[in-house]
Amino acid sequence: MKKERIYLYDTTLRDGQQTPGIDFSVEDKKTIAAMLDEFGVDYVEGGYPGANPTDTAFFKRKQTSRAKFAAFGMTKRAGVSASNDPGLSVLLQAASDAVCFVAKSWDYHVKVALGCTNEENLEAITASVTAARMAGKEALVDCEHFFDGYKANPEYALACAAAAYEAGARWVVLCDTNGGTQPGEVAEIVNAVRKTVPGDRLGIHAHNDTEQAVAVSLAAIDAGVRHVQGTLNGIGERCGNANLVTLIPTLMLKSYWTDRFETGISAEALARITRLSRTFDDILNRAPLEQAAYAGTSAFATKAGIHASALIKEPATYEHVPPETVGNRRRVMVSDQGGKSNFIAELDRRGIKVAKDDPRLDTLIALVKEREAAGYAYESADASFELLARGVLGTIPLFFRVDSFRCMVERRFDATGQVKTVSEAIVKIEIDGELRMSVAEGHGPVNALDIALRKDLGRYQSEIEDLQLVDFKVRILNGGTEAITRVLIESHDATGARWRTVGVSDNIIDASFHALMESVVYKLMKNREMAGQIAAE
Ligand SMILES: CC(=O)SCCNC(=O)CCNC(=O)[C@H](O)C(C)(C)COP(=O)(O)OP(=O)(O)OC[C@H]1O[C@@H](n2cnc3c(N)ncnc32)[C@H](O)[C@@H]1OP(=O)(O)O
Numbered sequence: 276m277k278k279e280r281i282y283l284y285d286t287t288l289r290d291g292q293q294t295p296g297i298d299f300s301v302e303d304k305k306t307i308a309a310m311l312d313e314f315g316v317d318y319v320e321g322g323y324p325g326a327n328p329t330d331t332a333f334f335k336r337k338q339t340s341r342a343k344f345a346a347f348g349m350t351k352r353a354g355v356s357a358s359n360d361p362g363l364s365v366l367l368q369a370a371s372d373a374v375c376f377v378a379k380s381w382d383y384h385v386k387v388a389l390g391c392t393n394e395e396n397l398e399a400i401t402a403s404v405t406a407a408r409m410a411g412k413e414a415l416v417d418c419e420h421f422f423d424g425y426k427a428n429p430e431y432a433l434a435c436a437a438a439a440y441e442a443g444a445r446w447v448v449l450c451d452t453n454g455g456t457q458p459g460e461v462a463e464i465v466n467a468v469r470k471t472v473p474g475d476r477l478g479i480h481a482h483n484d485t486e487q488a489v490a491v492s493l494a495a496i497d498a499g500v501r502h503v504q505g506t507l508n509g510i511g512e513r514c515g516n517a518n519l520v521t522l523i524p525t526l527m528l529k530s531y532w533t534d535r536f537e538t539g540i541s542a543e544a545l546a547r548i549t550r551l552s553r554t555f556d557d558i559l560n561r562a563p564l565e566q567a568a569y570a571g572t573s574a575f576a577t578k579a580g581i582h583a584s585a586l587i588k589e590p591a592t593y594e595h596v597p598p599e600t601v602g603n604r605r606r607v608m609v610s611d612q613g614g615k616s617n618f619i620a621e622l623d624r625r626g627i628k629v630a631k632d633d634p635r636l637d638t639l640i641a642l643v644k645e646r647e648a649a650g651y652a653y654e655s656a657d658a659s660f661e662l663l664a665r666g667v668l669g670t671i672p673l674f675f676r677v678d679s680f681r682c683m684v685e686r687r688f689d690a691t692g693q694v695k696t697v698s699e700a701i702v703k704i705e706i707d708g709e710l711r712m713s714v715a716e717g718h719g720p721v722n723a724l725d726i727a728l729r730k731d732l733g734r735y736q737s738e739i740e741d742l743q744l745v746d747f748k749v750r751i752l753n754g755g756t757e758a759i760t761r762v763l764i765e766s767h768d769a770t771g772a773r774w775r776t777v778g779v780s781d782n783i784i785d786a787s788f789h790a791l792m793e794s795v796v797y798k799l800m801k802n803r804e805m806a807g808q809i810a811a812e
């Protein structure tokens with residue numbers, strides 16, 4: 276059976292730009308457009324030329340070589356001809372292959388938002404599409420509020436879609452603008468619209484206000500549309516748009532879809548989608564969502580011992596698709612939910628071999644469970660887990676011994692009477708039988724301790740010059756000032772490797788010092804190629 280093609284339209288740079296807190300520069304837009312083009316989507320919508328200087332500058336030249344580059348804007352205003360509408364003329368002059376018009380298709384909006392007659396709106400759709408085609412552009416029409424409009428006045432919503440189609444729009448895109456339409460309703464309405472506009476000219480643009488934008492998009496495809504709009508990581512107005520990072524793997528890996536459809540994305544590109552998703556979050560300067568479908572770090576992770584045991588025998592037992600198909604990886608984690616299988620898998624990944632009947636394995640598991648009950652979280656602190664494991668297995672050298680540390684925070688008044696809070700720390704360590712004492716000031720007590728600890732490590736000093744702390748998280752585990760504190764530290768070095776250590780104590784300084792010290796020890800192990808799998812960025 277010949278498969279039907281689904282066309283992918285990315286609106287990250289337009290609807291995504293409408294996300295609260297997201298504001299792309301021209302350079303960001305260039306980078307993202309190039310990433311999408313290389314990935315293989317059919318259309319990249321770059322923004323709204325004429326609406327702001329960034330988008331106008333971005334549309335000075337075409338930004339894609341493979342994908343069609345689309346400019347977005349509204350249909351001409353009522354009461355002026357297409358040739359006299361300044362907004363439309365900027366759109367048509369933009370360096371794009373296609374123009375996507377947003378058109379009203381709900382009579383309520385025509386009356387309230389546009390303040391014109393239903394007929395004037397239909398004329399605006401026809402005239403705008405005609406003008407775009409005469410300018411040599413492919414025309415698309417995003418029928419705003421189509422589903423709400425259809426429910427209120429089906430004849431008028433259909434008349435808008437028909438006006439776009441009859442004027443020659445390549446795609447008539449049905450939009451769930453307010454994001455509340457249910458997948459079943461969408462399927463029913465798409466089936467009705469197909470009597471007027473054929474499915475191979477219909478598209479879907481869904482918002483995520485009930486967390487169903489992907490489900491709505493798939494329901495529309497099932498009912499006959501062949502064009503789908505969405506964004507990277509689901510960004511977009513309010514709760515976002517259909518997430519292409521979920522939608523594309525679903526369309527490409529699930530036989531329910533692959534038996535009937537194909538996209539323009541290659542299997543090799545699909546295997547880069549996790550990287551695409553995470554690189555995009557880097558550009559947005561935000562942490563990737565761990566539980567994101569397909570691309571999240573938890574998407575193929577298991578803590579549960581029963582799952583790990585079966586997963587190691589045969590991955591398909593607990594995975595809906597192989598992680599490699601989307602460029603992600605399986606993670607069998609160690610925690611208080613794990614059994615021997617989790618631990619053997621994690622130790623093996625770190626190059627540490629231990630037999631299932633080795634009594635030291637039981638000791639390690641018991642220690643991890645006991646420590647997790649006390650507040651440690653080894654699944655988030657890979658380096659601390661490895662140090663603990665090597666300690667139990669007796670394969671860790673004693674690089675240095677901390678004799679003592681002291682830390683002081685003092686509020687003083689300077690000569691001008693200004694109040695100033697200073698932090699000082701003293702750390703005493705023993706290396707090769709020799710005691711060394713370092714004193715440091717810092718922005719706060721942990722910073723002072725960190726500087727003092729790393730000030731004089733004797734013969735190891737040059738080895739830790741490139742060690743940097745990149746993240747420091749404090750979590751209070753059971754409330755109140757007498758609470759237990761968990762400190763998680765992320766470190767990296769010049770090789771790009773990152774590792775995480777944990778400290779737990781009823782004293783925040785003590786917990787921090789423990790995590791700092793383990794970070795240094797891990798770095799020394801890593802320099803000797805003793806440390807196992809470390810995430811290289
Ligand atoms: C569903 C969506 O996501 S649609 C995309 C929404 N995105 C954006 O709005 C972002 C970019 N927008 C902008 O920068 C500005 O709104 C501009 C430059 C487009 C227009 O700015 P202004 O001319 O100052 O108008 P303003 O934003 O106040 O109001 C929008 C106008 O467009 C009109 N309009 C809205 N949709 C349409 C349409 N489909 N066809 C014709 N006119 C429309 C409205 O009636 C309103 O007209 P009015 O000023 O006569 O009341």
Ligand SMILES: CC(=O)C(=O)O
Nearest residue numbers: 377417419420450452
């Ligand atoms: C066009 C668009 O973004 C919408 O209707 O939601």
